[in-house]
Amino acid sequence: MRAVGVIVEYNPLHNGHVHHLNESRRLSGADAVVAVMSGPFLQRGEPAIVGKRARTEMALHAGADLVIELPVAYAVQPAEWFAFGAVSLLHRTGVVDSLCFGSESGDLDSLQRIALVLADEPAALRENIAQRLREGASYPAAYAGAAAALAPGGVDAHDAAALLEQPNNSLGLHYLIALQRIGSAIQPLTAARTGAAYHQATPGPGAIASATAVRRLLLADGPDAAAPYVPAATLAILQREWQRGHAPMHWERFAQPLLHIAATRRASELERIAEVTEGLEHRLVRVLAKIPEPSIEALLDALKTRRYTRTKLQRLLTHLLLNHTKAECAPEVLATGPGYLRVLGFTGKGQSLLKQMKQTASLPVILKSSTYTHPQLELDIQAQAAYALAHVTHYEHNISRDMYSDYYDSPVRI
Known part of the structure; x- marks a missing residue:
């Protein structure tokens, strides 16, 4: 069974994400989709608007077959380590043949050329970043500028700078760098982003809005306001989480x-x-x-x-x-990679992949936290407990059950 990997947050899953899942299958020719997904806290340092189990359900209904949690030690990190942790997990499953990420440009060739130069982290890159930081640039801007300055032959530095100013292009570059550093045989693919831009704060004329715009609608007017821009299954899950008092989290x-x-x-x-x-x-x-x-x-x-x-x-x-x-x-700690494959959910096809992974995975496959111990897993359990404590109705029922759901809950099955 051929499997394509995707790296996601689904905060929340919307129609643009469905397009990405469909394109991932089409471009890769894969039979199944493996999603690595952040847990309760996200790469930009925000709490997810709904919990990880709800977002896992969204993913499985939308076309993912197996959802694996990105440990919080990597999920709440700059792009370099977020990408390294997620790509490492896909690689260590032993079943993923390709990785498909969204990009504004759809220009995989240029991104790969830049990644080949940067994968060994040349001294000139760090020196250039340090100089730009001293001049007052933010780290993302400093990295993009320094990377563009080292663009290889065939990639104009000005074009490279424009390319890396786009958030999905920049994150995609880090996925490609991670594949190089790990020495993975996973084939990279990219699907050009369609519809709304990454940070577009308001919905456009079509059925695809950015996650930023969808969250604004949700926070202002509740789930029904987002109905035109999310799949029916996502809308039903959002309505349920609102009714339970478990959303919106902010x-x-x-x-x-x-x-x-x-x-x-x-x-x-x-x-x-x-x-x-x-x-x-x-x-x-x-x-x-x-x-x-x-x-x-x-x-x-x-x-x-x-x-x-x-x-x-x-x-x-x-x-x-x-x-x-x-x-x-610390970088030297993160560089060792994630210590386990924590399964959040699966479909029937995903269950077949899990059976295959028992033979191919080079990390322990964890279905329930109570069966395994690891320092990164302890951080995940603590993150889930802190997230659950912020639920509006947490005093109305057994709060310890919500706080430590990682110990009690089995993976979501669709």
Whole structure:
């Protein structure tokens, strides 16, 4: 059975994601789709609008056959480590033949040429990034500029810069770099993004809107407002989660515990937290005393500068909420790769893949957290507990069951 891998967050799954799944099957000729998906907290440092089990259901209804969780140690990271963790999981299944990612350009050839140059992380790249950071650029902008400056023959530096300014192109480049570094035989493919742009805040005229636009509709007016832009199964799942009080999840649900943590930590303690760099611990202490209201939005607005993007700051706050230290998220630790394949859900075809993986996987395949121990898995369980504590109705039933659902729940089966 041929399988194509996709790397997703589905926050939430919308019609554009269905297009990507369909294109992944078409371009690869695969019989099945393996999705690596972030858990309760996402790459941009945000809580997912609905939980990972609900998003797994969406994925399986939309055409994925097997969903594997990306450990939170990789999920809440800059693109380099997010991509490395996700690609490593696909590689270690032993059943994935290809990887299909979305891109604005659809230009796989140019991205591959750049990836070949950057895979060994030449000294010139780091020096160029450092110089751009000293000049006040954000890290994403510094990386894109430095990568473009090292564009190989046949790729114009100006064209490369324009290419890498697009978020899906940039993330796709990191998938290609990860494949090179791992030495994987997985074949990369790309599907050109269609419809709304990645950050487009409002829906366009068609049935495809960006996840940003869909979330805005959901937060403003609830699930029915997003109906034109999501599959019927996604809409039903969103309605159910709203009714249960388990959605919408957003930063303000975490304001009380997070502000408490920030207010009761000395700068020396904050400095230990991942993403707290260049004196940000002191800035956080100063800003916390001046925010006009006790909200995460006010805190982010006060912290943000040209150098410190909202995404970096959100990841910092997620690491602070979850007590992720620099030591736990150090490059040398992340470079060892994920330690397990945690299955979130599967279809009948996915179940056949699981049987195949028992023979091919080079990591333990985990169906329930209670059967395995690993430092990364401990972080996943803690992340799920923190996420569940922010549910609106969590005092109305057995909160420990929600907090530690990773121990109790079997994978979703569709």
